[in-house]
Amino acid sequence: xxxxxxxxxxxxxxxxxxxxxxxxxxxxxxxxxxxxxxxxxxxxxxxxxxxxxxxxxxxxxxxxxxxxxxxxxxxxxxxxxxxxxxxxxxxxxxxxxxxxxxxxxxxxxxxxxxxxxxxxxxxxxxxxxxxxxxxxxxxxxxxxxxxxxxxxxxxxxxxxxxxxxxxxxxxxxxxxxxxxxxxxxxxxxxxxxxxxxxxxxxxxxxxxxxxxxxxxxxxxxxxxxxxxxxxxxxxxxxxxxxxxxxxxxxxxxxxxxxxxxxxxxxxxxxxxxxxxxxxxxxxxxxxxxxxxxxxxxxxxxxxxxxxxxxxxxxxxxxxxxxxxxxxxxxxxxxx
Numbered sequence: 001x002x003x004x005x006x007x008x009x010x011x012x013x014x015x016x017x018x019x020x021x022x023x024x025x026x027x028x029x030x031x032x033x034x035x036x037x038x039x040x041x042x043x044x045x046x047x048x049x050x051x052x053x054x055x056x057x058x059x060x061x062x063x064x065x066x067x068x069x070x071x072x073x074x075x076x077x078x079x080x081x082x083x084x085x086x087x088x089x090x091x092x093x094x095x096x097x098x099x100x101x102x103x104x105x106x107x108x109x110x111x112x113x114x115x116x117x118x119x120x121x122x123x124x125x126x127x128x129x130x131x132x133x134x135x136x137x138x139x140x141x142x143x144x145x146x147x148x149x150x151x152x153x154x155x156x157x158x159x160x161x162x163x164x165x166x167x168x169x170x171x172x173x174x175x176x177x178x179x180x181x182x183x184x185x186x187x188x189x190x191x192x193x194x195x196x197x198x199x200x201x202x203x204x205x206x207x208x209x210x211x212x213x214x215x216x217x218x219x220x221x222x223x224x225x226x227x228x229x230x231x232x233x234x235x236x237x238x239x240x241x242x243x244x245x246x247x248x249x250x251x252x253x254x255x256x257x258x259x260x261x262x263x264x265x266x267x268x269x270x271x272x273x274x275x276x277x278x279x280x281x282x283x284x285x286x287x288x289x290x291x292x293x294x295x296x297x298x299x300x301x302x303x304x305x306x307x308x309x310x311x312x313x314x315x316x317x318x319x320x321x322x323x324x325x326x327x328x329x330x331x332x333x334x335x
Contacts, residue, residue: 008173009088009128011053011064012180018052021068026050033063034131035077042070048123055179058196059133062175064088066126073121078113082132082155084203085109085119086172092127093120096157103127108159108168110207115157128172130199140200141211149211156208163229164206170232171202226251226261234274238281239304242274278303279318286326296323 018026023039030037033054048068055062066089067073075083085094085108092103094111095118101109111117112134119127138153159165175195204211206228233250234242247270248258259269267273282303286296297308300323305311315323 009086009169009176010126011055011062011176013053015053015055015179016051017054018050021047021049023050026052030065031077033061034083034129035075035079035081037076038074040072040074042072045070051126057175057199059136060196060199061129061131062179063129063131064126065121065129067121067123069121069123071121073119075117075119078111078117080134081113082134082137082153083111083117084130084132085111086128086169088126088128090122090125092122092125094118095120099157101158106165106169108165110155110157110159112154128176132200132203137200137204140197141204144201144204147211151210154210155203159207161206163225163232166232166236167202167206167228171199175199226253226258227265227267230258230261230270231273234270234277238274238277239302241304241306244270247274274304275314276318278305279315282315282323283319283326286323292327296327299323 017029017033020026029052033052048066050068051064051066053064085092085103087103087105087107089105091105094101094103094109096109096111096115103109121127134153138149141153142148159168178195230247230251233247237246244255244258248255251258251261253261262268262270262273268276282299282305285294285299285303294302300308300311312322319326321329
């Protein structure tokens, strides 16, 4: 992950809870967000200001922490908690059960109370943390899969699969952008519940855990994973030339299995799916005032179309009007 790719993972200043160099001032806020902890500074050198921001989605807390110093943090209040930590600036380290994980920008680590994790920060390190109630995750699993687990839920520590990591980062971006753009809008209980469920379902479906073994419909799960990988690849390369073979390779399956995965997901075949996403993005851009200085041809070319005639035909079939009519209609809309 490039350093500039994490810029939209920072909560805005209006979520600031702490901006101080005084550890005593910061401690009660940190403990309210993440539970009690022990701090072990690794140096007595001058340090930067601590920056902590936080918000909530239902029962899930989302926080960003920058301690501004070289320090090891040992949480002691993680009862009934699953903490998902993603580095968004600098470099962090996490020690779990005697093993140390280096966490670069974009990397994600999952910790439970019994892991006795130690989070190691450098002065320029900043992380984004999601704290889940483990009992809530277990209850959600029972409701979603109709199966009562016999043990305590545990996830694998490192989110090592690149497709899972990319999907999780995309979800984090959506969450942070939703929060930052909310302004004075008050989210309803239904919105909060929906976002919380999306977080839990993504974590349970994507990250390996001890409840996954023996789940019914394992073949369907494989198809779901292929679709998710293909969809992620398509969205990341939508403006480029994409061939069916490229999508199948990204999804780690054959073109025939890929078509089946899209069908099982209730979607059009892969290349029709590509076309649908491109047309939707083009229409959205044609309706946006910021793009009115561009020609229709420029917009179409930027989203991967190389033949204007074919583009016009597909656009009209999808939306019942020409691209120019969409642009003209948007230009006369009242302010």
